[in-house]
Amino acid sequence: MKFTVNRAIFLKKLKDVQLAVSSRATIPILTGIKLIADSEGIKMTGSNSDISIETILTVSNEAAELTIDAPGEVVLQPARFFSDIVNKLPDETFTVEVKNGVQTSITSASSAFVINGLDAVNYPRLPEIDTKDAFTLPVNLLKKIIKQTVIAVSTHESRPILTGIHFIIKDGKLKAVATDSHRLSQRVIPIEGTENLSYDLVIPGKSLQELTRLLDDSLDEIEVSVAENQILFKTEDTYFYSRLLEGNYPDTNRLIPESSSTQLTLEASTLLGAVERASLLSHEGKNNVVKLTVKDNSVEITGNSPEVGRVNEQVTFNDLKGEDMEISFNPDYLKAALTTFGSIEVTLKLISTLRPFVLVPSENNDEFIQLITPIRTSS
Amino acid sequence: MLDTFTELEAQTEATLGIIKTMKDEVSHLTEENNVLRMENQHLRDRLAEIIKQQSIEKQMTDSGLTKSRLNLEKIYEDGFHVCNLFYGSRRDGDEPCAFCLEVIYGERK
Amino acid sequence: MSTKTTKQPEIKKQFMKLIEKEKVQHAYLFEGATGTGKTETALWLAQSLFCGDFSEGPCENCHICQRISSHQHPDVIELAAEGISIKINQVRELKQEMMKSGMEGRKKFILVKDVEKMTTQAANSLLKFIEEPEGDILIVLTTTAKHRLLPTILSRVQLVHFPRLSKEQRVLSLQDEGLSKDQAAVLSQLTSDTEQAIELSKNETLTSLIDAVWKWYNTLSKKDEQAFVYVHTEIMPLVKGKAEYHLVMDLFLIILQDILNVQMSKNYSVGYLKYQNKIRQEAERLSVGILADLMEIILRGKKYLDSNVAAQGVFEKVTIQMLTIMKKTI
Numbered sequence: 001m002k003f004t005v006n007r008a009i010f011l012k013k014l015k016d017v018q019l020a021v022s023s024r025a026t027i028p029i030l031t032g033i034k035l036i037a038d039s040e041g042i043k044m045t046g047s048n049s050d051i052s053i054e055t056i057l058t059v060s061n062e063a064a065e066l067t068i069d070a071p072g073e074v075v076l077q078p079a080r081f082f083s084d085i086v087n088k089l090p091d092e093t094f095t096v097e098v099k100n101g102v103q104t105s106i107t108s109a110s111s112a113f114v115i116n117g118l119d120a121v122n123y124p125r126l127p128e129i130d131t132k133d134a135f136t137l138p139v140n141l142l143k144k145i146i147k148q149t150v151i152a153v154s155t156h157e158s159r160p161i162l163t164g165i166h167f168i169i170k171d172g173k174l175k176a177v178a179t180d181s182h183r184l185s186q187r188v189i190p191i192e193g194t195e196n197l198s199y200d201l202v203i204p205g206k207s208l209q210e211l212t213r214l215l216d217d218s219l220d221e222i223e224v225s226v227a228e229n230q231i232l233f234k235t236e237d238t239y240f241y242s243r244l245l246e247g248n249y250p251d252t253n254r255l256i257p258e259s260s261s262t263q264l265t266l267e268a269s270t271l272l273g274a275v276e277r278a279s280l281l282s283h284e285g286k287n288n289v290v291k292l293t294v295k296d297n298s299v300e301i302t303g304n305s306p307e308v309g310r311v312n313e314q315v316t317f318n319d320l321k322g323e324d325m326e327i328s329f330n331p332d333y334l335k336a337a338l339t340t341f342g343s344i345e346v347t348l349k350l351i352s353t354l355r356p357f358v359l360v361p362s363e364n365n366d367e368f369i370q371l372i373t374p375i376r377t378s379s
Numbered sequence: 380m381l382d383t384f385t386e387l388e389a390q391t392e393a394t395l396g397i398i399k400t401m402k403d404e405v406s407h408l409t410e411e412n413n414v415l416r417m418e419n420q421h422l423r424d425r426l427a428e429i430i431k432q433q434s435i436e437k438q439m440t441d442s443g444l445t446k447s448r449l450n451l452e453k454i455y456e457d458g459f460h461v462c463n464l465f466y467g468s469r470r471d472g473d474e475p476c477a478f479c480l481e482v483i484y485g486e487r488k
Numbered sequence: 489m490s491t492k493t494t495k496q497p498e499i500k501k502q503f504m505k506l507i508e509k510e511k512v513q514h515a516y517l518f519e520g521a522t523g524t525g526k527t528e529t530a531l532w533l534a535q536s537l538f539c540g541d542f543s544e545g546p547c548e549n550c551h552i553c554q555r556i557s558s559h560q561h562p563d564v565i566e567l568a569a570e571g572i573s574i575k576i577n578q579v580r581e582l583k584q585e586m587m588k589s590g591m592e593g594r595k596k597f598i599l600v601k602d603v604e605k606m607t608t609q610a611a612n613s614l615l616k617f618i619e620e621p622e623g624d625i626l627i628v629l630t631t632t633a634k635h636r637l638l639p640t641i642l643s644r645v646q647l648v649h650f651p652r653l654s655k656e657q658r659v660l661s662l663q664d665e666g667l668s669k670d671q672a673a674v675l676s677q678l679t680s681d682t683e684q685a686i687e688l689s690k691n692e693t694l695t696s697l698i699d700a701v702w703k704w705y706n707t708l709s710k711k712d713e714q715a716f717v718y719v720h721t722e723i724m725p726l727v728k729g730k731a732e733y734h735l736v737m738d739l740f741l742i743i744l745q746d747i748l749n750v751q752m753s754k755n756y757s758v759g760y761l762k763y764q765n766k767i768r769q770e771a772e773r774l775s776v777g778i779l780a781d782l783m784e785i786i787l788r789g790k791k792y793l794d795s796n797v798a799a800q801g802v803f804e805k806v807t808i809q810m811l812t813i814m815k816k817t818i
Contacts, residue, residue: 026585027560049562049591121551124562125592156471157580159464160587181464181476204588229589243588246623250464254485255477355484356477373475376456 001037001072002097005057006065007089007108013055014083016238017046019214020053021079027124032077034123035096037068045123046079051207052126052241053214065093073120074098085113126241127227131234134225135194137174139215139235142222145176145187146208148340148368153205154180164202166249169194177252178205183333184255184371185340199226202249207242214240256369257358260349262294262322265362266315268346271301272338274313278303279331281311289375290331294350295324303331318345325350327357328377337370451483495525495661496650500532504545507536513646515618515627517603519634520650523661523682526630527601529650531556534564534597537626563590568601579610586617586625595624603629604636611638618644652680656757662686670762674698677742677759678735697726701739702763708807709770711814719803733799737790741783747771748779778817785809 017033025031026049034045041058057064076082085106086094094108102117146165154162159181166177172195177186211233215222223234233240278290278301285305293300297320302312327350337359338346345362359370451461458470462478470476494500506512518526535546535553538561546553555561567574567582582598590596600606606614618627618641629645631637653661655676662672662682667689675685688694700722707715727733746758750771758764789806793799 026565027562029560030562050588122555122558122560127592157584158468160584179477181462181478182474184477229591229594243591245587246589247587250478255481355480371477373477373480375475 001035001074002069002095003037003042004065004067004069004093004095005042006063007086007092007094009057009061009064010094011083011086013044013057013237014086016055016214017044017053018079018083019046019210020048020051021046022048023078023080025049029075029077029118029122030124031079032075032118032123033079033082034073034075034120036073036120038071039068041066041068045126047124047126047241049124050204050243051210052239054126054239054241056237058237069097072098074102074104074117075120075123076104076115076117082115085115127230129225129227129230129232131223131225131232133197134223134234135169135191135197136221136223137191139219139222140217141189143212143215143217145174145189146212148187149176149178149185150205150209151336151340152178152180152183152185152370156180161202161245161247161249163206164204164245164249165208166252167199167201167203169197169199171195177249179252179255179371182330182373183337184252184369185337186252186256186369186371188367200249201226201231202245202247203231203242204245211240211242214238255356256371257349257351257356260322260351260358262325262348262350263320264294264299264317264348264350265319265345266299266317266348267343268338268341268359269343270316271346271348272335274301274315275331275334275338277301277313278311279335281305281308282331284308288330288332289328289377290334291326291328291377293326294320295326322350325353327353327374329357329372329374333372337372340370341368448483451479455479455483494528495653495657496529499525499529499648499650500545503529503533503536512626514621514625515645516629516648517634517637517642517645518628518630518648518650520632521652521681522632522684523658524650524653525661526650527599530599530628530630531564533626533628534561534599537595537597538563538593561592563592563595564597564599566599566601569605572605574600574603574606574610576607576610576613579606579614583613583617587622589623595626598625598627600627600629602631603641604631604633608638611641615640615644653682655680658682658685659757662689671695673757673761674739674742674759677745678738693726697732697735698739698760700726701736702743702760704807705740705743706766708810708814711811713811715807715811716804719800719807723803724800727799730793733793733802734790736803737786737793741786743767744779744783744786747774748776751776774817778813781813782810785813 014033021031021033023031030047030049036043036045039059041056041061043054043056045052045054047053057066059066059068089106089108090111091109094106097105097107098117099105102119104115104117106113106115149165153165157163162178162180164178166175168175168177169191172190172192173188174191174194175186175188177184179185215235219235225232225234230241230243233242275290279288281303282288282290282305285308287305289303291302291304293302299315299317299320300312301315302310304310341359341361346359347362348357348359350357353374354376356371356373359372360366361368455461455470455476458473460466460468460470460476460479462476462482464478465476470479503512518530520526532546535548535556536542538552538556539546539548539550540552541547541550548554548557552561556564559566565582565585567578570578582600586596586598603611621627627645629641634642634647658676658680659672662676662685663669665682665686667675667686671689672685675688678688679685704715704718704723707718723736727736742759746756746760746764746767747770749756750758750768758767760767785806789802792802792805
């Protein structure tokens, strides 16, 4: 294998691929980067077995200044070592050449390295994914959905399937749900061209967070394909694979209440500010609990930590309907939930002191739900 | 004078007939009265039973739950999961569980 | 085809039948002594599961089979004790792997070696996954001590017994491990435990000892009284400790047994391969009665060693006794 390429462009692509490489690998070869060159260009692969990222540089990419002198493949490890070398090379372009099996020379101007590579035949194979049933999503929307649902994934291993986000594609819609049993986040969006598709998958929350790190805001769309064991997110020159979680995700539709006794509509930022202030007190004290009281057409946020002190705040709202109500909850859950809405008007729907309450955008409220279970207090 | 007796006899016969009819009527009424009295008592007893039952049910609906759900609520308050997903395990740090709450309070269709 | 000899062809045949009928279960326990081929068969089973070119068995040549045998396949996970036990954090990592689908396909193969070394806590945490694994998983546990396993584990797996290898198989498998033909022959007579045999072969004085014991026999068989001095000059310097004193006796016994067995069956493959010609000559010369007497002397000598009688004294005593017997022969 022998190729020459523009260093800056190569490094940018290498950086993307390195997001997937972990120094703690299940098999040693995964600490490296796989390089393949053929007549059309070069492909780089990095993986920690859970996620794998591949990027392609083609000869037709003018900025890359890529010339392929001989096809071939090799794995260079550790990845950090290789990227440090390329980073420090003197010239604008550099050349990689593999001789004598896995001896790899990296040259740039008068600097020359020869490092021992590994045989690429031993690198894990990513599944061939049929893109016939692929569908596209707008990148910004996908990133938003992930950021809004990933806050609710479980961080415990007690029920491993809850560490993932449940993606259900049916009837032309994508529903993404995450819950750790204390709170739940759900988003529904329509997807064009998927009326005939039906998928039920669970994708590890960590993988999707890495995906958001990889995707540039400047990107428009991303193509999604599903295999039996992995999901592939594909842009023009970058492939992101993630393994799926095994098992059945519990039914969460039952958890979302259909009716409510009290509906409170207000600015998300207003409520967020009040809860943040109250949480200063609850964090100091032993119990991380904040109370919301709806009474006589007023709304109040209170906190009471014995030995620390008290806090209360009247909250301005836009609309209030229904019964008087008191409900206590973990303020961190509510803060996280409110943050995902941004600065819009939201409606809180409460049923009773003991039952979960939901937050939805006051307009278009079928597409986004945050649900929080309250805390029982003896008062 | 004989005419007067005949007339009196006829009158008396008529009166006897009326008395007889009235006697039958009274007898019938007395019987009916008895039956109604018994039925009335029976209905009163039944009503008392129903009221008692309703008041028990009213007690239950006051707290909103049947006995079995009350049981689950108690186990949940003691700090254990009652949902299918985590059944039996402790609720770490008494953290609330949406799945358990749905089992205890959710509507059954 | 692999250059190694296959250790348990019968067991592999049984698995082939199950594979053809698609009746392979999802959890097995391979139990048997060390060196009986449990790990080798488990990896073969993994190859059968993943090989792209499977016909009468895994091809063992494709990149899949090669990566499995070199322990580099991401979906073939091997767990072994680090130190004396398999701890709960190792099992935790394993469970994390098991909750995801495979990397290259849905299937996963898990091998847990010496599962009796799992702490009780670790074993209990693994139970549920053995009973109801999520996804397409094949688990193989191996053990040399079935009696030490929790009954809860035993009830959840299919048991496969790995019988001890025949002497010929053991000799061949020791040679596969790099031992010379002569070494393999003697050591497989000395112990049926392949791992123990390999350990012994690493003992540098062993080769010298094997030859020294032969020389001792030879001198005795020539009725040479030098044999007595010989104990002091050639044997004693090479040995220290009870285990090695017994080793001397056991090696001598192998010589006697070789002679006796050759008498009974001409084709017997002797332990002292290097000197088999002389052994055959001795077989012609010595009667069964003589051999029996010699063996008895050695066995009594071993008893003295057990009673902590000084080794040199024991060796000298048996030398005298054996000389007396030998002098009665032609």
